Amino acid sequence: MGSSTVTPADAGNSRNLGAPKNFMERVRKGDEVAYLITFMAALSIVLITALLAQHLWANSALSRHKFGWSFVTSKIWNPVLGDFGALPFIYGTLVTSVIGLLIAVPIGIGAAIFLSELAPKKVSNFLTFLIELLAAVPSVIFGLIGIFVLVPILKTVVPVLTSHLSFIPILSGTFFGYSFLTAGIVLAIMIVPFIVSISREVLLAVPNSQREAMMALGATKWDVTWLAVIPYAQKGIIGSIFLALARALGETMAVTMVIGNVPEIHASILSPGYTIASVIANEFTEATEDIYLHALIEMALVLFVLSMIVNAAARLLMLTTGIREVRE
Amino acid sequence: MRSATYPPTRKRVVNMIMLSLTGICALLVVSVLIFVLGYLFINGALSLNWNFFTKLPVPVGENGGGMANALVGTGKLLLLASAIGVPIGLFGGIYLAEFASSRTASFVRYTTDLLNGVPSIVMGIFVYTLVVLPMHHFSTYAGGIALGIMMIPIALRSTEEFLRAVPRALREGAMSLGASKSQTIRTVVVPAAIHGIATGIMLDLARVAGETAPLLFTSFNNQYWSPGWNQPSASLPVVIFNYAISPYEDWHRQAWAAGFVLLSGVLLTNIIARFILSRRTHLAGS
Amino acid sequence: MPAFNLTDLGKVRSERFGEENAAQERDIQPQFTVSNLNFYYGKFQALHQINMQMPTKKVTALIGPSGCGKSTFLRILNRMSEMTPDTRVEGEVLLGDQDLFAFYPTYLRQRLGMVFQRPTPFPKSIFENVAYGLRVNNLLPSKQIAERVEESLLRAALWHEVKDKLHVSALSLSGGQQQRLCIARALAVRPEVLLLDEPCSALDPLATAKIEDLIFDLKDFCTIVIVTHNMLQAARVADYIGFFLSGRLIEFDKATRMFINPSQKETEDYLTGRFG
Numbered sequence: 001m002g003s004s005t006v007t008p009a010d011a012g013n014s015r016n017l018g019a020p021k022n023f024m025e026r027v028r029k030g031d032e033v034a035y036l037i038t039f040m041a042a043l044s045i046v047l048i049t050a051l052l053a054q055h056l057w058a059n060s061a062l063s064r065h066k067f068g069w070s071f072v073t074s075k076i077w078n079p080v081l082g083d084f085g086a087l088p089f090i091y092g093t094l095v096t097s098v099i100g101l102l103i104a105v106p107i108g109i110g111a112a113i114f115l116s117e118l119a120p121k122k123v124s125n126f127l128t129f130l131i132e133l134l135a136a137v138p139s140v141i142f143g144l145i146g147i148f149v150l151v152p153i154l155k156t157v158v159p160v161l162t163s164h165l166s167f168i169p170i171l172s173g174t175f176f177g178y179s180f181l182t183a184g185i186v187l188a189i190m191i192v193p194f195i196v197s198i199s200r201e202v203l204l205a206v207p208n209s210q211r212e213a214m215m216a217l218g219a220t221k222w223d224v225t226w227l228a229v230i231p232y233a234q235k236g237i238i239g240s241i242f243l244a245l246a247r248a249l250g251e252t253m254a255v256t257m258v259i260g261n262v263p264e265i266h267a268s269i270l271s272p273g274y275t276i277a278s279v280i281a282n283e284f285t286e287a288t289e290d291i292y293l294h295a296l297i298e299m300a301l302v303l304f305v306l307s308m309i310v311n312a313a314a315r316l317l318m319l320t321t322g323i324r325e326v327r328e
Numbered sequence: 329m330r331s332a333t334y335p336p337t338r339k340r341v342v343n344m345i346m347l348s349l350t351g352i353c354a355l356l357v358v359s360v361l362i363f364v365l366g367y368l369f370i371n372g373a374l375s376l377n378w379n380f381f382t383k384l385p386v387p388v389g390e391n392g393g394g395m396a397n398a399l400v401g402t403g404k405l406l407l408l409a410s411a412i413g414v415p416i417g418l419f420g421g422i423y424l425a426e427f428a429s430s431r432t433a434s435f436v437r438y439t440t441d442l443l444n445g446v447p448s449i450v451m452g453i454f455v456y457t458l459v460v461l462p463m464h465h466f467s468t469y470a471g472g473i474a475l476g477i478m479m480i481p482i483a484l485r486s487t488e489e490f491l492r493a494v495p496r497a498l499r500e501g502a503m504s505l506g507a508s509k510s511q512t513i514r515t516v517v518v519p520a521a522i523h524g525i526a527t528g529i530m531l532d533l534a535r536v537a538g539e540t541a542p543l544l545f546t547s548f549n550n551q552y553w554s555p556g557w558n559q560p561s562a563s564l565p566v567v568i569f570n571y572a573i574s575p576y577e578d579w580h581r582q583a584w585a586a587g588f589v590l591l592s593g594v595l596l597t598n599i600i601a602r603f604i605l606s607r608r609t610h611l612a613g614s
Numbered sequence: 615m616p617a618f619n620l621t622d623l624g625k626v627r628s629e630r631f632g633e634e635n636a637a638q639e640r641d642i643q644p645q646f647t648v649s650n651l652n653f654y655y656g657k658f659q660a661l662h663q664i665n666m667q668m669p670t671k672k673v674t675a676l677i678g679p680s681g682c683g684k685s686t687f688l689r690i691l692n693r694m695s696e697m698t699p700d701t702r703v704e705g706e707v708l709l710g711d712q713d714l715f716a717f718y719p720t721y722l723r724q725r726l727g728m729v730f731q732r733p734t735p736f737p738k739s740i741f742e743n744v745a746y747g748l749r750v751n752n753l754l755p756s757k758q759i760a761e762r763v764e765e766s767l768l769r770a771a772l773w774h775e776v777k778d779k780l781h782v783s784a785l786s787l788s789g790g791q792q793q794r795l796c797i798a799r800a801l802a803v804r805p806e807v808l809l810l811d812e813p814c815s816a817l818d819p820l821a822t823a824k825i826e827d828l829i830f831d832l833k834d835f836c837t838i839v840i841v842t843h844n845m846l847q848a849a850r851v852a853d854y855i856g857f858f859l860s861g862r863l864i865e866f867d868k869a870t871r872m873f874i875n876p877s878q879k880e881t882e883d884y885l886t887g888r889f890g
Contacts (some may be wrong), residue, residue, distance in 0.1 A: 003474065008478040014602070030508070031510045032508045032512060034427075034513065034514075035423075037419055038426070039427070040417045041415065041418075041420040041423060042417045042420045042424065042428070044416055044422040045436065045439060045443065045480060046436065046439050047336075048480075051458070052446065052450075052454045055454055056457075059457045063386060072391070081334075084516060104354075108353070108357070110350040110352075110353030110354070111350065111354035112352040114350035114351050118347060118350065118351065120568060131361065132358055133361060133595060133598055134357070136535065136598045137536060137538075137595075138537075138538025138539070138565060138590060138591070139538070139539075139540065140568050140587070141538070141539075141567065141587050141591050142364075144368075144572050144583060144587050145367060148371075148580070153388035192357055194554075196354075218335060219335070220335050220340060220575065222342060222347055223335075226346075248450065250447025252447070252540070253541060253565075257569070257572060257573060264554055280449050281506045284453070284544065285544070285545060288461070288467075291586065293555065297453055303450055304447070304450050308445065311441070311442070311445040328499070443825065495730060496735075497730060498692065500735070501730065501734035501796070501799075503720075503723065504694060504730075504749075504800075505724070505746055505748045505750060505800070506720045506724035506747060506750060506751045507720065507751075515734050515746075519736075519737060519738070588773070
């Protein structure tokens, strides 16, 4: 603001020439009201998030105090006896997510490479549009396809493929259709659009000078992609993988419908299992004692912390690329 | 003697193979979408009948049941969700784009991203402890609140992004005519960004419409109509889930029909929203 | 760089301005009185010790090479400079006989209209664009708005081109028309002063000529301060000229006198095209 060196003629009401004369004018012109309303909206978001963390913490107290850290190391899940351990579910969540990533990452990155480096622009945009539509499909729909399409198909195909391989621990045992593998495949389908979409953006953002430098040396298109473009984009691509992982960890419905819901740890991916999200979904409304409820809520807390960590890692990686996440 | 061409054959072969592989990957992903859509259409559309839209569920074994209550339930839940998610997201976005210092803005954005990353089932538990426990029963309120909170982050990010895209010159033009900051925002900036904001909210709604997990212990389910807002309510995703895991053929058929209706609504909204968005960027030009 | 002939400039002016009557101007209070004005962007000083008086109901042109501070100075006049964070003003500016900085900014900007380099029509109808200042400041009851809109569009020489499509979006107009719309919009609140920041730089020569004619007619209605990097334009429209260089006001004088006989060497160098 100005600092006057000469006193002007009517210094009496200085700083207020033309100020609003009545309440209505004040409200109409008022920036204070607007600031207040918008600030409260932003504040409420912070409050809700804090409240969420606090509620999770407070409502899992019984279970936390009873089991302490052994909650995450115990394999026992026995509602009848009141003995709860989260290990089978953590195991199931991780295994299904890993299987999902193992399938989705190569395919997703491959598709992203095709869309950013090979396909003509219009084709690329159209296909990307379709793939992003896949991301909009609700989880429960994938569950439907999972139960009625995938499970029957796998029940016929998998035993044939693995009949001679059952000496390998992860492929041993009878296959009932509902298993870690099935859930992993469904997860893969659900997370691949994120990997494709984000990786494609990251690849497109690689400056052409990188490509041209290599092409000038006579490299093939694949060489250029593999040796110049991808290394440049690798942080962003890894970021997209983390985002996909975060999504996979919290995925509830589709997984619940095809994993078999058996709280046991087995090496074989053909055996049924259970994830954190699934056990909560299935057993929450049946939890009659408080300790049961608190144990389930403590699992929700574990899931919350897990996904927070993975999301933070993803964010950190994406920060360096300057790409904004997909609007899903 | 090696041929005089460059690059060497081995590299050319590898090139061909790898590039074809990427094409196959892309094809694979797109085929999945087409397969999902196709399967749902065949199974679902054919199972649709008038009863589906107008009748309540009937006991297993009887024919003629429908999902009218689930359709209405989803409608009410989305209404309540918008009433919560849209104002907070919109005004919060305005705060970030127009008023906040960059440090406060970063903090709010970080918190919003955190909220966005909360798994939907955890959100369901939160609202259970927040609303259902004190009320001692499930309700449409609880379900609407859960979905509403889930709507906030995307509504906010969408609003902020489109507000920031409004050129500074427009704001200066308004202020040079004597408009205060809040007047400028209200009469010039927000109207200029409204297409983007509206489509962002559309996409947001489409996303929460398909959410099941947060409803499992908030609005729960209901075989009958759920008058008012204070009772548990059926909703499309929850009914699909329950019917799908049941052992009854007729319920499976209905689940497919419901799945088709849900997916059609969600995909149609997505397509329309993206279409509007792409047209605006072509028109805007300046 | 072609060297301009000062007498050529003089000829351009005498065609338009004819005899200037010094006596008329003596008794009218100056529109702006600027004393010892300094302006800082953070640590950088953009304007140094500016002193000038701009006369009422005349056209003052501010000229100078790019980056010399003339736009910065203009934006201080309606306090738009305050929209940029980390800026500081020292010194005094009087609007008439009142301290510029004692005003409520939104009220001040009703009295000083501004038109920018690029046309900035709002995404509204032509009518609503022009009426914007009236509505936002609640200056007129609804019934009288249409009349004022017509008056402003007439003054901006745009009325006949748009009178049949007032409710069409302003974005459908051509660049030159949009700029005249912005002028009409600024005029609608009947400001005492119109501040023009290189208003023709984004326009073609025909549109530019239309606006220059406009400026000549408008000065009976309000004081005009125009920033321009086009010397010939200044020659065509200005009564007074302020020459800025590196944040300093090198010379301020009646236009005719400055073109025929500049008192500072830098001014002469600039006018004859030796730099800038």
